[in-house]
Amino acid sequence: MVTFLAMLLLIVLTYPYFNRKKLLLKDRTVSLKTIYIFLVSLMLIIILGLRGLSVGIDTTAYYNSFEKMQFNSLSQTLDVQIEHGYKLYEYTIDRVFGEFQYLLVFMAIFYISVVSFYIYKFSQNAMYSYLLFILFGFYTFGFSAIRQTIAIALIMIAFKYIIEKRLIPFLTFVLLASSFHITALIFLPSYWLNKIKLNRRILLLFSLIALIIIGLRNELFSFLTSYSKNNYTEIETGGSFLYLFILFSVIIGVIYRKMLINKNENNKYFFYMMITALLIMPVTQFHPAVTRLYYYFFIFMIIYVPNLFNSIDDKLIRFIGMGGYIIIGLYLFFGKIIYNTDLDNYLFFWQ
Structure with missing residues (x-):
């Protein structure tokens, strides 16, 4: 729990410094928002990707699946009815790196990078977006549901093509997401919601x-x-x-x-x-x-x-509303999510 509390405090306490639009250097300007998002992303990736096997409900189950797959050929690995994408991902990590930890690291890099891209491109308040991402369980979801976490990241990429009104890339990424978790197919009708x-x-x-x-x-x-x-x-x-x-x-x-x-x-x-x-x-x-x-x-x-x-525009309504969401999020995160997902005793993989 201490790990997640420290993470939340860092996200909040460093934001005022990075909330300025630009940092003037000798010959160029640097967006402080970009630096803030990069640093927060790096922290989230490290905590998610370098966790031990005891952290997260299903981490051990994924590890056992990875160990069993090591003795299979590619044809045996892909001999499943659905969700071939995850099996191929698992097989590739094993053949290239040979260690389960790399599977967690690359999943963390992909998931957090996609989320941070959205926060950078669309959010009016990066700090608040990250707090919601953590407090309402989207971040901790990646500690247990690895397959669906990857599918969610792919769905988020597909969503960008709804905005851009590009059907073929949208369908491609939804189908790719379904190869990691078949439930991603529920997102298919979303393209036509803008109508x-x-x-x-x-x-x-x-x-x-x-x-x-x-x-x-x-x-x-x-x-x-x-x-x-x-x-x-x-x-x-x-x-x-x-x-x-x-x-x-x-x-x-x-x-x-x-x-x-x-x-x-x-x-x-x-x-x-x-x-x-x-x-x-x-x-x-x-x-x-x-x-x-x-x-x-x-x-x-x-x-x-x-x-x-x-x-x-009303500052009082804005303050009450934003504060209310944080209070509810803190209640959910520290009162339920941490304990229900086996995250109350965080350990890195080397501990």
Whole structure:
């Protein structure tokens, strides 16, 4: 826990110095935001990539899979029905480096680099984006769900092509993501979301669907879990707290949507992702096999939320809103995430 607390403090305490736009040198200027993002990224990569086997719920399982694969040929490695991308990644790391630690390091470099690219290019507050990324579990997700973490990073690359309206690259990266985790295919319809206009009728429809889901959540839970071989409580599969939080985030976006989109046209795409996360999350929470399906959409909140509050002119509302998200995030991170993901006793691989 001390490791993560120190990491959060460094992100916060160093930001005021780097928040100036430019650093004047002898013959050129350097963006301090770039330096800040690079240093934070490096720290996140080191902690994620150099962890020991005891850190993270499934790290040992991935290690055992890697060890077993060492005796297989390429044809044997790829002799699976789905998710060939991860198997090929695993095989390549083994043949080139021969050590499982490199698999973690390269995953960390890829994931954090993609996230940091988004923060650099789209976020109005880099520090706040990194805090949301960590406190709401997106960073710690990489300590356990390696395959889906890589898939999420690839989906984030695909999302860029939604903004650029380039269908072929979008499809390519979604399909590539599905070769690491088949659930990434749920992101395919996202390309056409930009065709939907955010008028009152559409927003009313989305709100109605959300309210129906909330009202029937217990019935849906009972119905869907009746088809599961295991018994899961609502708390074990996520509960409704986070769902209400996402709903609240969308409601704020609805209220201030004009300011949000006027600030930057690209913000509407992040708003679409939050709405989609809101609509699909209740269903995904009822079965552990797809529990984190909404992460493909919800991860864009690290851009959506800072930009949303940045678009609000009222300083008091902005302060209360941003502070509220941090308080909720601290509660989730130190009260639940750390302990539920075996991260309370962090060790580097050499310890």
